[in-house]
Amino acid sequence: MSDLDVRPVAESEFRDANSLFLRTLHIPPASDDQWERSSARYEPGRVLGAFVDGELAGTAMAQSSSLAVPGGAVLPAGAVTNVGVRADRTRRGALTALKRAQFADARERGEPLTMLHASEAVIYGRFGYGVATRARKVRLDRARAVPHPDVPAGGAVRLVDAATAEKVLPEVYRRIGLTRPGMMSRPDGWWRHRLSALQQNAVVVVHSDDHGVDDGFALYEAKANDYRFDDGMITIQVGDVQAADTTALAGLWRFLLELDMAHRIEAVDRPVNEPLEWWLTDRRQCRVTGVGDDLWLRLVDVPAALGARSFGAADPVVIAVRDPFLPENSGSYRIGPEAVRCADDPQLAVGVDVLASLYLGDVSVSELVAAGRVEVRDPAAVAAADRLFATAEPPWCGTAF
Numbered sequence: 212m213s214d215l216d217v218r219p220v221a222e223s224e225f226r227d228a229n230s231l232f233l234r235t236l237h238i239p240p241a242s243d244d245q246w247e248r249s250s251a252r253y254e255p256g257r258v259l260g261a262f263v264d265g266e267l268a269g270t271a272m273a274q275s276s277s278l279a280v281p282g283g284a285v286l287p288a289g290a291v292t293n294v295g296v297r298a299d300r301t302r303r304g305a306l307t308a309l310k311r312a313q314f315a316d317a318r319e320r321g322e323p324l325t326m327l328h329a330s331e332a333v334i335y336g337r338f339g340y341g342v343a344t345r346a347r348k349v350r351l352d353r354a355r356a357v358p359h360p361d362v363p364a365g366g367a368v369r370l371v372d373a374a375t376a377e378k379v380l381p382e383v384y385r386r387i388g389l390t391r392p393g394m395m396s397r398p399d400g401w402w403r404h405r406l407s408a409l410q411q412n413a414v415v416v417v418h419s420d421d422h423g424v425d426d427g428f429a430l431y432e433a434k435a436n437d438y439r440f441d442d443g444m445i446t447i448q449v450g451d452v453q454a455a456d457t458t459a460l461a462g463l464w465r466f467l468l469e470l471d472m473a474h475r476i477e478a479v480d481r482p483v484n485e486p487l488e489w490w491l492t493d494r495r496q497c498r499v500t501g502v503g504d505d506l507w508l509r510l511v512d513v514p515a516a517l518g519a520r521s522f523g524a525a526d527p528v529v530i531a532v533r534d535p536f537l538p539e540n541s542g543s544y545r546i547g548p549e550a551v552r553c554a555d556d557p558q559l560a561v562g563v564d565v566l567a568s569l570y571l572g573d574v575s576v577s578e579l580v581a582a583g584r585v586e587v588r589d590p591a592a593v594a595a596a597d598r599l600f601a602t603a604e605p606p607w608c609g610t611a612f
């Protein structure tokens with residue numbers, strides 16, 4: 212019988228934890244240069260190790276962040292990443308023990324939420340995570356994607372070098388603000404890691420408004436084919452577009468669509484309701500090549516999380532929440548103008564993972580009723596619950612971590 216112990220790893224062990232994690236993704240250990248960049252995200256006390264008989268067998272870490280929820284509140288949230296268990300130690304409870312320790316740590320830190328992007332969709336539901344935002348991938352043929360005359364116009368764009376980007380991008384992101392449910396703050400270490408990519412092939416374009424105030428940016432890389440023979444000359448791969456308003460967003464997209472020599476533009480992690488189709492004379496030139504799960508959310512402290520978001524106008528609904536992994540969250544909640552625990556008979560019942568999918572407004576209650584994921588005890592409650600949880604626009608995270 213082997214002995215499993217979970218504890219925060221010392222800073223001197225961060226690199227071992229990183230190497231172990233990379234191996235679980237079948238990636239070789241980082242070079243000194245890669246580790247130098249990657250290590251910025253490692254926060255003392257937030258990198259956990261699972262030790263089997265004293266030897267590191269698994270790891271999971273979190274970055275201190277925060278998440279915008281419906282109604283405008285921004286809640287402390289751990290951004291969980293670099294989760295992996297050595298291939299010869301899997302399926303013996305190491306991840307389960309790491310998740311228990313991470314949730315306990317989140318509670319101590321006063322973080323009602325924890326979030327992640329999942330490598331596989333089957334891993335995290337059992338721990339109470341649900342898909343809370345989705346994102347789409349689009350592809351545009353530059354020659355045919357002609358901007359519509361009604362596309363908002365204004366401001367200016369400029370290319371900036373790596374040193375300028377390091378200063379300007381975090382400022383612009385802060386100025387834009389966490390304006391939409393699902394947007395998260397980007398820790399300093401996240402920025403250091405992300406911007407270190409600029410030493411390589413990434414290009415940064417910044418948009419400023421008519422008063423010269425920077426209000427958006429885009430990061431992209433060019434992937435060159437042999438333009439003499441291949442169908443495609445150059446594909447522009449867009450990794451991060453952030454904008455304060457539609458004029459800035461349209462200005463950045465217009466710039467990308469006017470890049471000489473670019474044959475194709477591909478963008479990932481875009482909001483499902485980004486108005487690209489409406490900005491083209493031929494809407495079919497915006498090809499959606501995929502819509503996938505984006506942010507997975509876990510309500511670690513259900514009363515605090517429900518109490519922090521606003522709800523739409525409708526009669527209150529009593530919902531029973533089942534949380535086998537953190538049973539202290541289980542119970543009935545009256546959701547109305549405010550959400551509180553109660554002792555009333557529930558009208559609907561959900562698992563805490565399903566509650567996470569409803570929480571930011573990505574999916575409606577009735578869609579999940581149709582999917583069999585919401586137990587209905589009072590059918591009249593479904594329409595009211597739809598109105599309570601509905602948000603003005605779909606949530607979007609927009610930050611890869």
Ligand SMILES: CC(=O)SCCNC(=O)CCNC(=O)[C@H](O)C(C)(C)COP(=O)(O)OP(=O)(O)OC[C@H]1O[C@@H](n2cnc3c(N)ncnc32)[C@H](O)[C@@H]1OP(=O)(O)O
Nearest residue numbers: 235292293294295296301302303304305306307327329330
């Ligand atoms: C946020 C991120 O970093 S995402 C990256 C996640 N990491 C990876 O994908 C790397 C490769 N995979 C791994 O390292 C491991 O398989 C992990 C971390 C996903 C799981 O670690 P394990 O220690 O094996 O998990 P653990 O033993 O606690 O499993 C708990 C339960 O989840 C199930 N489970 C865990 N991982 C998987 C999986 N990938 N597919 C299907 N079921 C899984 C187990 O079967 C077990 O089920 P049970 O309770 O019914 O017996």
